[in-house]
Amino acid sequence: MKALITGITGFAGSHLAEYLLARGDVEIYGTYRARSRMDHIAHIADRIRLVECELQDREAVEKMIAQIKPEHIYHLAAQSFVPASWSFPAETLMNNIVSQLNIFEAVRMADIPCKIQVACSSEEYGLVYPDELPVQETNPLRPQSPYAVSKIAQDFLGYQYFQSYGLSIVRTRTFNHTGPRRGERFVTSNFAKQIAQIELGLQPPHVYVGNLQARRDFTDVRDVVKAYWLALERGVPGSVYNISSGSTRTIQEVLDTLLSFTSAPVQILVDPKRLRPSDVEVLLGDATAFCEQTGWKPEIPFHQTMRDLLQYWRDTLQAQARTKGGG
Numbered sequence: 001m002k003a004l005i006t007g008i009t010g011f012a013g014s015h016l017a018e019y020l021l022a023r024g025d026v027e028i029y030g031t032y033r034a035r036s037r038m039d040h041i042a043h044i045a046d047r048i049r050l051v052e053c054e055l056q057d058r059e060a061v062e063k064m065i066a067q068i069k070p071e072h073i074y075h076l077a078a079q080s081f082v083p084a085s086w087s088f089p090a091e092t093l094m095n096n097i098v099s100q101l102n103i104f105e106a107v108r109m110a111d112i113p114c115k116i117q118v119a120c121s122s123e124e125y126g127l128v129y130p131d132e133l134p135v136q137e138t139n140p141l142r143p144q145s146p147y148a149v150s151k152i153a154q155d156f157l158g159y160q161y162f163q164s165y166g167l168s169i170v171r172t173r174t175f176n177h178t179g180p181r182r183g184e185r186f187v188t189s190n191f192a193k194q195i196a197q198i199e200l201g202l203q204p205p206h207v208y209v210g211n212l213q214a215r216r217d218f219t220d221v222r223d224v225v226k227a228y229w230l231a232l233e234r235g236v237p238g239s240v241y242n243i244s245s246g247s248t249r250t251i252q253e254v255l256d257t258l259l260s261f262t263s264a265p266v267q268i269l270v271d272p273k274r275l276r277p278s279d280v281e282v283l284l285g286d287a288t289a290f291c292e293q294t295g296w297k298p299e300i301p302f303h304q305t306m307r308d309l310l311q312y313w314r315d316t317l318q319a320q321a322r323t324k325g326g327g
């Protein structure tokens with residue numbers, strides 16, 4: 001079976017590639033761009049096929065899909081950092097919407113039997129009222145950022161291409177996910193990296209934070225990528241599914257959990273630059289529909305995820321120090 005992962009060099013993409021490799025029955029293709037960093041997939045590079053492709057280039061995408069003829073497409077490539085979408089709203093919308101349109105059009109033109117998973121987001125729900133929790137797929141979408149609007153467009157294009165052309169598309173609205181290799185701008189990874197830097201004496205004992213009152217529903221990325229596989233194996237085309245753990249934590253609790261793994265004394269400082277024009281206050285997902293349809297359930301406890309993430313940063317920073325020191 002041939003699977004294509006867009007954004008294979010990224011956080012979720014690299015974990016999905018590892019998961020599919022471990023299955024043993026999947027031939028894995030992945031797209032990257034000239035500027036993509038390869039460190040997340042260096043350890044598996046000899047077992048996957050990498051294809052350079054700018055997804056905003058329609059002709060390049062058509063050629064790539066026609067050549068590979070994938071049976072599964074996992075569309076994970078995106079501008080996924082919410083604050084960047086305020087700094088670069090046009091780029092976020094263009095990148096996220098046009099890339100996906102090109103993939104849909106290329107599959108349609110190639111006329112191949114191919115299932116497509118679209119990585120949508122819980123950010124689409126945006127403003128959620130207390131009596132709407134936990135959020136179901138039927139909840140109104142009240143976006144709070146340009147990123148959320150881009151994901152709603154991706155989501156609705158998935159619905160429309162299923163309705164109009166019968167493309168076999170499954171949409172996954174994934175709530176926050178984290179784990180080793182999480183990009184350092186995202187809150188869990190950012191705090192973990194700061195703590196690891198403090199432990200190694202690479203920064204003063206100050207942890208900079210933004211809004212600690214926000215609540216999020218976190219799942220381990222290694223559970224999330226299993227869900228993506230199951231979405232295409234057992235999900236109903238045309239459907240949209242929440243992928244979430246069903247429990248919520250404040251960002252303060254995230255910080256406290258990470259701090260419980262270190263003996264380094266730290267001071268917490270609010271950095272006003274980390275506060276957003278509008279922040280989603282609470283996200284808590286109801287994944288019952290997905291669990292019942294596919295048999296999926298998250299298995300890795302939050303504490304384990306946080307422990308692994310902090311260890312990832314300790315190992316990464318130590319390896320960087322060794323490289324710099326020439327040892």
Ligand SMILES: Nc1nc2c(ncn2[C@@H]2O[C@H](COP(=O)(O)OP(=O)(O)O[C@H]3O[C@H](CO)[C@@H](O)[C@H](O)[C@@H]3O)[C@@H](O)[C@H]2O)c(=O)[nH]1
Pocket residue numbers: 080081082120121122123174175176177185186187188190208209210211212214215216251274276279280283
């Ligand atoms: N990034 C960051 N966020 C902080 C910080 N301090 C507090 N926060 C708060 O921590 C929460 C989570 O922020 P992020 O980790 O940046 O994630 P996100 O905005 O919730 O978006 C993530 O989840 C979405 C799914 O709900 C994904 O779609 C999106 O791509 C991303 O992974 C937000 O409420 C943010 O204001 C900080 O120093 N840095």
